[in-house]
Amino acid sequence: MKKTHAHPHECLEGLTLKSEWTVVRRIERPPGASGGHFSCGYLVENPRGKKGYLKALDFYSRLPASKDPARALEPLLKAFNFERDLLALCRTRRLSRVVMALDDGAVTVPGMAGPATVQYIIFELADGDIRSQMKVADRLDVAWVLRSLHHIAVGLDQLHRIGVSHQDLKPSNVLLFDEERLSKLADLGRASHQGTEPPHYSFTVPGDQGYAPPEALYGAPLLSSEARRRGLDAYHLGSMIASLFTTVAMTPLIIMGLETKFHWRRWTGNYEDALLFLRPAFADAVDYVLAEVPEEYRREIGEALRQLCDPDPDHRGHPRDRAGIGSSYALHRYVSSFNKLARTAEYELTRAHDDDS
Amino acid sequence: MASKLGSKIRSTRLQRKMGLRQLARRIGKSPAYIVELERSKAVPGVSEETLEAIARELALDLDVLLPLAAKTPRELTPKSATEVALYRLVGQLPQDRQEALKAELEAEIAKPGPPPPKGKR
Numbered sequence: 001m002k003k004t005h006a007h008p009h010e011c012l013e014g015l016t017l018k019s020e021w022t023v024v025r026r027i028e029r030p031p032g033a034s035g036g037h038f039s040c041g042y043l044v045e046n047p048r049g050k051k052g053y054l055k056a057l058d059f060y061s062r063l064p065a066s067k068d069p070a071r072a073l074e075p076l077l078k079a080f081n082f083e084r085d086l087l088a089l090c091r092t093r094r095l096s097r098v099v100m101a102l103d104d105g106a107v108t109v110p111g112m113a114g115p116a117t118v119q120y121i122i123f124e125l126a127d128g129d130i131r132s133q134m135k136v137a138d139r140l141d142v143a144w145v146l147r148s149l150h151h152i153a154v155g156l157d158q159l160h161r162i163g164v165s166h167q168d169l170k171p172s173n174v175l176l177f178d179e180e181r182l183s184k185l186a187d188l189g190r191a192s193h194q195g196t197e198p199p200h201y202s203f204t205v206p207g208d209q210g211y212a213p214p215e216a217l218y219g220a221p222l223l224s225s226e227a228r229r230r231g232l233d234a235y236h237l238g239s240m241i242a243s244l245f246t247t248v249a250m251t252p253l254i255i256m257g258l259e260t261k262f263h264w265r266r267w268t269g270n271y272e273d274a275l276l277f278l279r280p281a282f283a284d285a286v287d288y289v290l291a292e293v294p295e296e297y298r299r300e301i302g303e304a305l306r307q308l309c310d311p312d313p314d315h316r317g318h319p320r321d322r323a324g325i326g327s328s329y330a331l332h333r334y335v336s337s338f339n340k341l342a343r344t345a346e347y348e349l350t351r352a353h354d355d356d357s
Numbered sequence: 358m359a360s361k362l363g364s365k366i367r368s369t370r371l372q373r374k375m376g377l378r379q380l381a382r383r384i385g386k387s388p389a390y391i392v393e394l395e396r397s398k399a400v401p402g403v404s405e406e407t408l409e410a411i412a413r414e415l416a417l418d419l420d421v422l423l424p425l426a427a428k429t430p431r432e433l434t435p436k437s438a439t440e441v442a443l444y445r446l447v448g449q450l451p452q453d454r455q456e457a458l459k460a461e462l463e464a465e466i467a468k469p470g471p472p473p474p475k476g477k478r
Contacts, residue, residue: 140376246377247388256396257359284358288396291371 008109008116009058012042018105021046021122023054038076044122052102052122060115079189080119082196086164086188087121093162097155099175099186100124126175126186133180134171134247142294143345145244148174148183150338152240155185156233157331163194165229168207169236171243192229207232211239211249214278214311217264220271230329231313237334238308241301242285245292250309253285254278278311297341304334360400362425367395369415384410400427 012023024043042054059076066072087101102122109116130148133141152174159166166173168190175186190207209217213235239250246253255263262277286305293301310316317328359367370380381388384407394401403426412419423430435441447455 140378246392248392253392253396256393257398259398285396288392291367292377 007058008060008112009038009056009118010040011109011112012054012056012107012118012120015107015109017044017103017107017120019046019103021052021054021103027053043125050102051125053125054120054122057119057121059119060117064114082193083188083191084121086191086193089162089164089193090159090188093158095155095158095162097151097158097184098188099126099184123186124177126177126184127180128176129172129186130174130176130183130244131171133176134244140245140292140294142297143342143349144181146297146338146342146345147181148244149237149241150335150342151183152185153237153331153335153338155183156237157335159185159191160230160233160327160329160331164188165192165226165233166236167191167229167232168211169233169240170208170211170249171240174240192225194226207236210252211236212251213309213313214251214254214264214274214282215271215313217251218267218271218274218278220274220313227328228313230327231316234308234316234329234331235313237331238305241305241308242289245289245301250285250289250305253288254281254311257281257284275312282309282311297345300337300341304337308334358398359396360398360425362400362403362422363395363397365417365422365425366391366411366415369417370395373415375415380411380414383414400425403428405431 010026013025015023017023021044024045027041027043038059039055039057042056044052044054046052057076057080059073059080063069063073084101084104087104090098091100100123102124104119104121106117106119109118133144133148152169156166156169166185166188168187169185173185173187174183176183213232216232235250242248242250242253258277258281260266262274264274267274286302286309289305290298290302307318308316315322318330318333321330321333322328358364370377377388377391381391386407394403405423405428408422408426408428409419411417412422420430435444447458450458
């Protein structure tokens with residue numbers, strides 16, 4: 001009975017897929033996760049006991065209701081194939097800080113009326129996303145925050161090195177593995193790949209608007225696409241600093257400090273003028289974040305935050321990289337800096353633990 | 358610039374070396390709520406119960422926080438036209454006269470004597 005009312009992608013429990021994956025049970029989507037209309041998730045397991053997360057996508061069951069199925073299907077398939085190809089590329093290049101796709105394919109659900117083929121991708125199974133850790137901690141676990149920042153920066157840097165920009169980095173897209181000690185980037189649904197036109201090419205804000213940099217919200221003239229994408233990732237990395245220390249992203253922290261008339265929804269002036277009020281609000285937001293950062297890490301975290309989230313995309317990134325001939329938004333210096341800070345914090349934690357015992 | 362209420366809460370919290378998460382947990386709110394309370398330019402909507410909890414955790418005087426949140430304590434809701442008129446009149450006095458009047462009233466109330474009849478405060 002259930003199957004006649006449900007969509008095919010909601011009925012995979014108990015099925016055996018190719019490569020001998022068995023669909024164990026459905027996993028509820030965490031609150032705030034995207035892509036809910038056409039996809040749902042399952043726990044899967046193979047005969048060797050390896051577990052995975054299956055993302056099932058429903059493209060076909062709604063087609064009979066569409067006036068022009070071919071047109072309706074086109075963007076969905078384009079987006080799916082684009083993400084699948086990117087995931088295959090990440091897997092081939094063995095990116096250690098990007099959630100890996102273990103398998104993909106299609107399965108036909110038996111006993112359904114109408115089209116019942118479901119496309120799926122199986123990912124390595126995470127313990128959860130970074131938000132769970134951000135919220136539960138009564139006191140900030142600085143070593144964990146800094147190590148997470150390091151992993152996130154490595155993940156973005158790995159993607160940039162193969163010509164991919166993530167474009168939608170936010171806490172729900174950072175998944176935790178290895179008893180929550182290892183962070184990896186997930187969801188390449190809004191990513192772009194150098195030299196190919198992504199399905200969301202024309203979007204001013206490809207990812208979640210709540211995390212968009214101010215220039216995107218205030219309608220600044222866009223930089224060349226590639227620079228814009230790298231600049232967006234840089235901003236998002238800085239915003240993760242704000243999120244991890246305060247649980248609030250950088251853009252809302254800036255906007256909260258503005259008078260209503262300067263809110264981007266009301267602003268009708270140009271971006272150059274908007275920078276006149278965005279700069280002090282940004283400086284104030286940085287101070288706010290830094291007050292939550294332990295003093296011994298404040299200087300370096302402050303520098304990274306100011307450089308990565310500068311409201312002016314022309315001033316964003318490390319000064320040495322902006323002055324050079326390479327990418328202004330190169331992340332390798334932040335990778336090193338976060339690694340060094342994380343090591344110090346981990347050392348301090350171990351020392352404190354040894355002193356206690 | 359944050360609201361006066363937000364600035365007061367934040368400066369006191371930092372003085373007491375209390376993290377966002379710690380205060381949030383203690384008053385049963387999310388850290389993001391505390392951020393909004395402390396950062397917003399406009400005074401955010403906040404209940405008297407929440408302000409009470411914040412005042413307790415930060416050892417602040419609730420009577421200082423309530424006016425900053427543009428709130429009147431529940432027990433001070435006027436019960437008669439006289440109380441409303443008194444409030445208006447006192448509000449028109451300069452600060453030093455208000456202080457003097459307050460001292461006079463406190464002395465008056467502290468005087469031993471029969472309690473005022475019920476319903477006539």
